[in-house]
Amino acid sequence: MTRLSGNHEANEMSEGIKINPIYADGEDHEIPKYQMPQDGMSARAAYQMISDEIDLDGSARLNLATFVTTWMEPEADQLYLEAVDKNIVDKDEYPQTAAIEDRCIAMIGDLWHAPDPSNVIGTSTTGSSEACMLAGLALKRRWMAKRRALGKDTERPNIVFSSSVQVVWEKFANYFEVEPRYVPITREEPYLTPRGVLEVVDERTIGVVPILGVTYTGIYEPIAEIARALDDLAAASELDIPIHVDAASGGFVAPFLQPDLVWDFSLARVHSINTSGHKYGLVYPGLGWVLWRSKELLPEELIFKVSYLGGEMPTFGLNFSRPGAQVLLQYYNLVRLGFEGYRRVQRGSQQTAAIIAAGLDELPSMSVLARGSELPVVAWMKTADSNPNWNLHHLSSKLRERGWQVPVYPMPDNLADELIMRAVLRNGFRSDLAAVFVDDIKRAVRELDVLDSPMPTSSQVNGFHH
Secondary structure (H helix, E strand, C coil): CCCCCHHHHHHHHHCEEECCCCCCCCCCCEEECCCCCCCCCCHHHHHHHHHHHHCCCCCHHHECCCCCCCCCCHHHHHHHHHHCCCECCCCCCCHHHHHHHHHHHHHHHHHCCCCCHHHCEEEEECCHHHHHHHHHHHHHHHHHHHHHHCCCCCCCCEEEEECCCCHHHHHHHHHCCCEEEEECCCCCCCCCCHHHHHHHCCCCEEEECCEECCCCCCCECCHHHHHHHHHHHHHHCCCCCCEEEECCCHHHCHHHHCCCCCCCCCCCCEEEEEEECCCCCCCCCCCEEEEECCHHHCCHHHCEEEEECCEEEEECCCCCCCECHHHHHHHHHHHHHHHHHHHHHHHHHHHHHHHHHHHHHCCCCEEEEEECCCCCEEEEEECCCCCCCCCHHHHHHHHHCCCCECCEEECCHHHCCCEEEEEECCCCCCHHHHHHHHHHHHHHHHHHHCCCCCCCCCCCCCCCCC
16 A cells, blocks of 8 residues: 655645536535545536546556456446346355356366366456465465375475566465475576476475466466476476466467467376466456366365355355456356357467567567567567667656556566566457557657667656566
């Protein structure tokens, strides 16, 4: 939570919002900013006041920083409005929403090649963050149970991932007291490698977490190779370490764009997978999914029973009350688009990424790292021999002048002195917009390249959190 401080805070607290009586439906009083007003206002005035203020936010459609869905069909919008008041945890009161959630889990399990989709178990979540917490907790509890059965202690568990992992796994390790072991990425291998995994795992490793779609670049980590290395390790030792795949972004891309890629439950070592329905699942935020390949891989102690259609239904999650509308929107997409429809949508985003990558190729000052060949994501760096008087933060600020929100990141750990810029292409971002975006990049680079002295750095140079 952001707090103001000092005299500025006092001044802000004393300020109010003056309501124009003609514009705001007869209202003519001042509304305090940080206190509940004594008297209310008309619905129209309240709506108009807030609507005007959020116009200052950036345009969601021009936000190339986010993976989150920013457009759905009008029919989906209508369904959302009809279902936004349904509390998904109330299985007894909303049994059909619960039944539809089950259908989604079965469909996703089948999409991810679960050996027996009828035996797969999973749940919807508020996003991949909650899904990762549940998956990590299941890994820890299963490791603890196995250690106890062998008469060993359960102290100092660890979990392994690359240094480019999303911050949610750092949170998991902190919240649930698990040592995070980061395998550093390199310029040559900007992903988790089997060799790196084998160097850090031991008998206290609860699991390895490769990423299907690294946040920085959109590339897939080599999950099948990592699984094979762990299989070999298990055959040669007593270390039998499971994999959880963080497919927050790639879980709804790889099955459609890279159908021959082996990464999911077709690998016996993959115990669980998470994805974000609100990313390439094409649903408004916030919705995630986490599935286990079979029911015995989810510790019974994490499951609670609730009343459902005269019987009991298993439920598990960190959150409680939340809207069921997003689950219904996921089901809408699954039946509305089908496999072929999803393939066309994701292919369209990938083709749009290719347009942007090709445009960047025409700029000598830019070096493209990711072209959208895996996730529909384009990432690029500034070349070492280009004009040193500006950097990618300056380019990001120039693009904001045209409404574009494009993130700039330092790479992790030993590559932290290198900046990359990234554009995420989503459903609804058309090829004609991509052409405009490329033209605006070229125009901004031309303006920056003529600088004969360093570009001033100010508070207006923005970074992004992934």
